[in-house]
Structures are given as structure tokens and as C-alpha cells.
Amino acid sequence: MQKRLLKTSVILFLFTIGIAEVRPEEHYSIVVNAANPILTMSRQDLANIFLKKVRKWQNNDPIDPVDQSGYTAIRENITNDIFGRRVSAIKAYWQKQIFTGRDVPPPEKINDLEVLRYIEERSGAIGYISIATSIEGFRVKVIKVVDDE
Amino acid sequence: MLLSRSRSRGGGQVIKRAAYFSFVLFILLSGWIQGQSKLNIHGYLTQAYAVTDGNKIFGIPSCGTMDYRTLALQFRYDANPVNTMVIQFSHERIGTCPIMALKQDVEVDWAFFEHRFGDATSVKIGKIQIPLGIYNEIRDVGVLLPFYRLPYSPYGEGNYINETVNGLAFSHTLELLSDWELELNLYGGQWTWPEWYTFFNPFSGSLVTQAAEANIENGIGTQLWLNCPLEGLRFGLNGQRGHASGGILFQPDGWLGERDFNSLIFSVDATFHRFFVRSEYARCAFSGIDFAILLGYLQTGFNITEHIALNLQYEGAHGANIPTTSVTAFSNWGTRDRELNRDYSFGLNYNFNAENIVRFESHWNHGFLVENKAVSLSTGFPSYTRYIILSFSTCF
Numbered sequence: 313m314q315k316r317l318l319k320t321s322v323i324l325f326l327f328t329i330g331i332a333e334v335r336p337e338e339h340y341s342i343v344v345n346a347a348n349p350i351l352t353m354s355r356q357d358l359a360n361i362f363l364k365k366v367r368k369w370q371n372n373d374p375i376d377p378v379d380q381s382g383y384t385a386i387r388e389n390i391t392n393d394i395f396g397r398r399v400s401a402i403k404a405y406w407q408k409q410i411f412t413g414r415d416v417p418p419p420e421k422i423n424d425l426e427v428l429r430y431i432e433e434r435s436g437a438i439g440y441i442s443i444a445t446s447i448e449g450f451r452v453k454v455i456k457v458v459d460d461e
Numbered sequence: 462m463l464l465s466r467s468r469s470r471g472g473g474q475v476i477k478r479a480a481y482f483s484f485v486l487f488i489l490l491s492g493w494i495q496g497q498s499k500l501n502i503h504g505y506l507t508q509a510y511a512v513t514d515g516n517k518i519f520g521i522p523s524c525g526t527m528d529y530r531t532l533a534l535q536f537r538y539d540a541n542p543v544n545t546m547v548i549q550f551s552h553e554r555i556g557t558c559p560i561m562a563l564k565q566d567v568e569v570d571w572a573f574f575e576h577r578f579g580d581a582t583s584v585k586i587g588k589i590q591i592p593l594g595i596y597n598e599i600r601d602v603g604v605l606l607p608f609y610r611l612p613y614s615p616y617g618e619g620n621y622i623n624e625t626v627n628g629l630a631f632s633h634t635l636e637l638l639s640d641w642e643l644e645l646n647l648y649g650g651q652w653t654w655p656e657w658y659t660f661f662n663p664f665s666g667s668l669v670t671q672a673a674e675a676n677i678e679n680g681i682g683t684q685l686w687l688n689c690p691l692e693g694l695r696f697g698l699n700g701q702r703g704h705a706s707g708g709i710l711f712q713p714d715g716w717l718g719e720r721d722f723n724s725l726i727f728s729v730d731a732t733f734h735r736f737f738v739r740s741e742y743a744r745c746a747f748s749g750i751d752f753a754i755l756l757g758y759l760q761t762g763f764n765i766t767e768h769i770a771l772n773l774q775y776e777g778a779h780g781a782n783i784p785t786t787s788v789t790a791f792s793n794w795g796t797r798d799r800e801l802n803r804d805y806s807f808g809l810n811y812n813f814n815a816e817n818i819v820r821f822e823s824h825w826n827h828g829f830l831v832e833n834k835a836v837s838l839s840t841g842f843p844s845y846t847r848y849i850i851l852s853f854s855t856c857f
Contacts, residue, residue: 403816407604413589
């Protein structure tokens, strides 16, 4: 009984401070320009790219991440999966970057179609779309997200 | 100075109108340019209503004021991935605070050129925000603050901390073992300290308030941040030194006289998903005398729901070896220690989303910061003041 109580308390505590994160089911695809040789990417690398902590691909070309606007379901989903945070927390991170003059967030596009067009036009671009959206007809490719080592 | 303050009705008015017109035109054109190029425009506003129960403190009168706001508009041009030019204009109103005498309606908040060397290193030159403690760089960005006002100790107007430095800044982030990270910031140049003082004029029989800016030359400083593997936990250390002159206290015949200073700030910032705890302790000392100011605060907040947050804060300031008379006039005439300020705060925030926040806060203050009385730090008595601030913050 005491053990169960202790276990419940620990889980509740971890949940409260946000350490215990439940990974949601992926509803998104990560997309890059068709000319990009990359095939897989870890969640940590994705997080670093979308937070602009890493700015160049391995071949030294600049990385050009593109986000989806507002508080859409797909953005909530990927933000939760990659950063383990809510969109509002990531927006707060960017507000701090902007108003300390350090950086600005990736451009935001209003839907999957706009994201695909953006990536198609830029060799270093990377973004995400709904898993249900077809990429046929666009010069882009989907890469696989792998677990962190 | 962005806008001319000339009171002459001829050329001065024309210049003022031309400046306003150019500013508006620049903003309108920027909107068009933004869609075409690498220009980014961002801004924020916090508008407050504030009232006290009697004394006047932090520019807040007992009859209340809406003349309490911060607004900024930022233009950022990323010429390429490594070179950036940023300028931010600001407008700040602090009610009837004596510091207002030193402020223009619109000012260049900061303006700099930045060059990046790889992902972890950068150099800035121009008028640069000083990386100092948890809040100095975001001191007016309402959407990022738990309370409208930052803790007076150490961030208050006229409290010997400035927002910007005219000079150079260097920043480098070092990846350490096991996900530890060390962020190193160095800065140097010239800056100012706004000062104000209220005294009783026995000849006129009235209170006189004086405000001026002390000049800091040969200022250098460093801010270190140690980021822990537990995301959201970091420890900071800031040290700075320089030579202070002019203003009020640092005039050759002023209370402290022209002299060198050094300061240290220790910071702990634990910001997690549902709650945060932040605390900072600062010590500012001056060469040739034992006088030192000790400042600190403890702040905590908890997100009750996704939208509602409760915040609490305690802050205090203490003077050690306060000279009982002017240091420059009577050296070693006598000193005393005393508590200068104490403030308890309670706040309730409603976040519509990350960009829009409504905030209610109540403060209980005990100290020497009231603006409607002439007080002597060495012999005067502290005052009790309660003040309330209701504010709305937004940004884009």
C-alpha cells in the first residue's frame, strides 16, 4: 500500500513538473527538398534545427526550417513529439530570442501546400506536413524520424 | 535622440514633423518590404493602470495612472546567415517617476550589427543590450514577465544597472560533457546610470526632485550561464566594473564623488513546465569606501491551469556602511547599516495565449523609495506603501 502511494506520488510529481512526457502518435511527415541527400534524422537534431541551434547541413549549406502558423493541431503534435513542450512554450522561447535581438523564428506557412511550395523552392529547406498529405508533384521527399541515440 | 524636443515654433516644428513623417513612412514601407525580403518586424506593448494607497512610488500616484506602459518596435535585417542588423525603437511611460525627465517620447532602445562565427559564437557592435542576470535583456517585454515591474532590487530604474552598453559584446556557447552547457558573454564600453533624488529645499520650503545620468566609462563585464542537463535549470554569474562620474552622487562634490565601482550578480533560474523559481543576489561596491549595496529577490510562479498562473515575489535591498554624510566632504565621518527597501508581491495572470496576457498584481512596499518625501538613507524613516497594477501585454 505504501509502495503504491509512493509510486503514485512520484508519477504525479514528475507529471506536474513536466518531466514525464507521453510521446503522442506521430501525425506528421518531415519533408526536405528532393536534392537533399539526407534520409533520416533524430528528434534531437530536429529540435536543434527548428530552434536554430544548428544552422548548417553537413555539406555546409544553410538550413532553412519552415514552421506551420498559429496553434494548429499538426504544430501541437510535432511540438509535443520533438520538444516535449506545448506550442505556447516554444512561442515564449522565440519571443525571448526576438526581443533580446538574438534571432527570429522560422517563417510560418498557413498550410501543408504552402510548406511544400516553400521547401520545393529552397534546397536547404526542411518542414513538416500532415501524414495524410500527398507530396506527389512536388520536388520534395519525406525523411524518416529515428529515436535519439 | 529620434525626435527633436525643440520648443521653437519655426524650424524645430518642421524638423519634428519631418521626423514623425519619416518614421511613419519607414514603418509603412517596411511592411511592404518585409513580404519581399529578409526584413523582420516585431513589437510588443504593455499597458497598465496603477494606483497606490497614499505615497507616490515607482511613478504611481494615489489617484492612479494609465500613463504606465512600454512599447517597442523592432526592425531586423538578416543580410545573410552570418550578418544581421537590428534596431529597436521604444516608448516607455513610468507615470510621475522622476526618471521620466530623462526619457524621450520615442528612443532608440538598441541598435547593433552582429556577425556570427558558426553556430556558437557571435560578436555585436553598437548600442547593445547588456546580458546581465535573468531579466535585463527582456526587462520591458511584458509577455515574458511574471509581474509588470521587474524586481526593483536589482533591476529598478535608478538602481545602478543599465539596459544597454555602447560598445562591443562577444558571446560563445560551449558544449560540456553530459549535456552541460556553458554560455559566455563578454561586453565592454560606455553606458549611463539614471539617478534621481528628492530633497527638501529650506529656502523655498518645498520638495525638489533632481534626475540626472551618471556616466560609466571603461565599463567591462561578463555574464556566465551554466545550463544543466535538467532542461530549464541554469545558474548565472555576472561581474562588471567601471568608472562612474557625473549624475548626482558621482559629481566631484556629490555624495559619493567620482569613483570606480564593481558589482556581482548570482542567479538561479529554474523554469519548468508548470512552475518556476528564480532568485538573484547582487552586490555593488565602490572603490575607496566601504559602502556597498546588497540587493536580492526570490520569485516563484505556478500555472494553476493552462491559462491561469499565480506568482509570488519577495525582494529586498540593504545598505552596508552607509556614509552618514557626504563621502567627499567628510571622509570617514561615520557609517551605518540599514535596510533600504522590502517588497512583497502577489500576482495573478490570465494567458489567453503566448502573445496576450492580462495581469493583476498587488505589492506591499516598505522602504525609502517613495517619491513624495525627502528621506535621508542614514537618518530618515522608511515608508509603507501598497500599490496595485493591472496590465495587459501583447506582442507580435
